Amino acid sequence: MGRVTRYVALLRAVNLGSHKKIAMPDLRAVCADLGHSDVRTYLQSGNIIFSTTEPVVEKVAQDLEEALAARLGLTTEAILRTADQMRALIDGCPIEVSDPTKVSVLFLRDTPATGWVDGFDAGPFIPEQMWTAGREIYFHLPNGTGRAKLPPAVGRRLNTPATMRNWRTVTNLT
Structure with missing residues (x-):
């Protein structure tokens, strides 16, 4: 076996x-x-x-x-x-998680092409923020996921299937 x-x-x-x-x-x-x-x-x-x-x-x-x-x-x-890998992404979270409903992770099937984020201006999406880490993108969405504009904008730039989960779900999947 x-x-x-x-x-x-x-x-x-x-x-x-x-x-x-x-x-x-x-x-x-x-x-x-x-x-x-x-x-x-x-x-x-x-x-x-x-x-x-x-x-x-x-x-x-x-x-x-x-x-x-x-x-x-x-x-x-x-x-x-x-x-x-799930434990490593939890341990490597770049965000101080005080409210797990305001943090989400976008899981990508494949590693995105080098430079996919070049020229992407996240400024218009403030106070929403993102951090990339290989095949995951962490989001801080202070106004909640339902009204978030940054994740869909990022998703349109990616050339790989992706799915997002909130922090509470992520931490319960280990």
Whole structure:
């Protein structure tokens, strides 16, 4: 038996309003049927944690995406991080988190192209702020996520699928 890795899969744009509805028991069943173990979900927004011996993260993501499409008719991207990567991004947070509802992390599937932020002026979005760290972008959104303008503006510049989670969710996924 190979080494067991604990993954967090963040499904992009599921259960937002009436779009891409998925029941968490169905999501857990799909994941378990793929041979993953210790499967659990968090909230109703497409967060799933599981263990697997499959060492290739891209294969894990692709298999999950294909199974969701085949079994549930759900077409979405699965953005994966290992449990160790999640702990590292929590430990490396550049923001003093006094209110976890005002801090969010944008998880990118791939590392963005070098220079993607060149020429981007975050000034018009103040008091919103951002910090980049590899495949994550941290946001401080003092007026809340619902009215935030900076994350959508950043998302339009990226050439990779991404999904955002608030700090409370991020810290509960480890």
